Amino acid sequence: MPRAGLSPAAVVDAAVALVDAGGPGALTLAAVAGRAGVATPSLYKHVRNLAELRQLVTVRVLEELTERLGEAALGRSGDDAVRALMRAYRSYVVEHPGRYAAMDQSADAQPEDNAAGERLLAIIYAALRGYALEGSELVHAARCLRSAVHGFAVLEAAGGFGLPEDLEASYELLIAMVVGGLPGARGVT
Amino acid sequence: MPRAGLSPAAVVDAAVALVDAGGPGALTLAAVAGRAGVATPSLYKHVRNLAELRQLVTVRVLEELTERLGEAALGRSGDDAVRALMRAYRSYVVEHPGRYAAMDQSADAQPEDNAAGERLLAIIYAALRGYALEGSELVHAARCLRSAVHGFAVLEAAGGFGLPEDLEASYELLIAMVVGGLPGARGVT
DNA sequence: ACATTGCGGCTAGGCTTATTAGCCATCAAG
DNA sequence: CTTGATGGCTAATAAGCCTAGCCGCAATGT
Numbered sequence: 001m002p003r004a005g006l007s008p009a010a011v012v013d014a015a016v017a018l019v020d021a022g023g024p025g026a027l028t029l030a031a032v033a034g035r036a037g038v039a040t041p042s043l044y045k046h047v048r049n050l051a052e053l054r055q056l057v058t059v060r061v062l063e064e065l066t067e068r069l070g071e072a073a074l075g076r077s078g079d080d081a082v083r084a085l086m087r088a089y090r091s092y093v094v095e096h097p098g099r100y101a102a103m104d105q106s107a108d109a110q111p112e113d114n115a116a117g118e119r120l121l122a123i124i125y126a127a128l129r130g131y132a133l134e135g136s137e138l139v140h141a142a143r144c145l146r147s148a149v150h151g152f153a154v155l156e157a158a159g160g161f162g163l164p165e166d167l168e169a170s171y172e173l174l175i176a177m178v179v180g181g182l183p184g185a186r187g188v189t
Numbered sequence: 190m191p192r193a194g195l196s197p198a199a200v201v202d203a204a205v206a207l208v209d210a211g212g213p214g215a216l217t218l219a220a221v222a223g224r225a226g227v228a229t230p231s232l233y234k235h236v237r238n239l240a241e242l243r244q245l246v247t248v249r250v251l252e253e254l255t256e257r258l259g260e261a262a263l264g265r266s267g268d269d270a271v272r273a274l275m276r277a278y279r280s281y282v283v284e285h286p287g288r289y290a291a292m293d294q295s296a297d298a299q300p301e302d303n304a305a306g307e308r309l310l311a312i313i314y315a316a317l318r319g320y321a322l323e324g325s326e327l328v329h330a331a332r333c334l335r336s337a338v339h340g341f342a343v344l345e346a347a348g349g350f351g352l353p354e355d356l357e358a359s360y361e362l363l364i365a366m367v368v369g370g371l372p373g374a375r376g377v378t
Numbered sequence: 379a380c381a382t383t384g385c386g387g388c389t390a391g392g393c394t395t396a397t398t399a400g401c402c403a404t405c406a407a408g
Numbered sequence: 409c410t411t412g413a414t415g416g417c418t419a420a421t422a423a424g425c426c427t428a429g430c431c432g433c434a435a436t437g438t
Contacts, residue, residue, distance in 0.1 A: 006387090040424090147337055
């Protein structure tokens with residue numbers, strides 16, 4: 001039995017391919033093993049268990065997304081940066097809806113070990129730099145930005161928008177709401 | 190063996206209690222059966238399968254939420270109605286985070302048979318009535334409102350907001366963004 | 379070259395969960 | 409009192425996660 005040359009990264013590759021194709025529910029160890037050309041228990045040599053694999057997928061997606069956002073915001077500031085950030089965010093989700101949906105299921109909520117989340121947050125904070133917000137104001141503004149962007153992403157990826165109206169137009173309106181409302185963060189305690 | 194006097198509604202009651210206590214992952218047929226004082230296969234006399242049970246839970250939650258929103262919006266219009274709606278939405282999620290989180294997992298996305306979703310949408314449209322929006326504008330505005338509210342709800346329920354800043358203040362800022370941006374829906378095609 | 383050691387495969391098997399099949403008691407209606 | 413539907417049950421299957429324990433390959437040291 002020749003070695004399959006597996007690695008944690010290769011296992012995550014297979015897992016990502018699965019959620020791309022079939023959504024979060026398609027992520028089973030049997031399916032991952034099949035795609036990697038290996039028997040199911042062999043996966044445990046590279047990954048502690050299913051929960052950890054989900055976590056690794058989340059980190060992978062977060063990193064991809066963060067890179068996208070970083071590129072999009074590069075060299076921009078103020079409203080321009082926020083708009084670019086929001087458009088880049090949605091474009092990632094539209095391209096990889098299953099991948100994005102798989103992120104929720106991991107339910108980590110430990111930002112300590114989640115360095116990837118911190119990096120994404122840092123990019124958001126950087127984009128908000130132009131608004132002269134300080135301390136708590138920045139936190140509130142970032143939460144609103146995340147809520148808007150994530151809410152739209154989740155609803156769109158889940159097929160929650162049934163009507164045929166143009167989604168681009170809806171999203172541009174959302175962007176306008178956020179951009180228009182960010183200055184209002186000044187003075188929020 | 191005396192009859193347990195079960196019914197579809199009673200099964201959903203047990204399911205809701207479970208997701209309240211342990212989140213969506215706690216919803217297993219074995220647990221529901223245990224709580225209902227019955228063997229697992231007996232549940233199939235009242236519910237087609239786990240997927241249908243999840244769907245029923247979703248409908249139940251959607252109905253509760255819709256009732257809340259209806260009460261909150263009653264007798265209000267314009268900005269006032271939207272603010273009341275958004276606050277009521279969040280208050281429901283804060284009270285029942287597991288219940289709200291359980292809603293996503295059902296992944297129905299068939300608005301046709303989902304009359305409960307239509308009723309909730311109708312309330313949103315009614316609250317937007319005061320903005321003199323027509324046709325597509327209304328759709329875009331409703332999507333933005335839903336995105337903001339759902340995004341914040343999901344993130345808060347999942348513990349996505351790690352920092353200690355006041356969540357109320359963040360949400361009030363989000364409300365201000367939406368209320369301030371809704372008039373901008375005029376002219377969006 | 380060759381022994382050693384550890385890594386990365388494997389099979390076997392246990393546990394939980396969803397689901398089906400088929401049996402039997404209860405209860406309501408005639 | 410019979411009858412038939414309804415709502416329980418046990419048994420059994422399949423799929424999924426996970427552990428235990430075996431064994432070959434390959435890298436390393438002598």
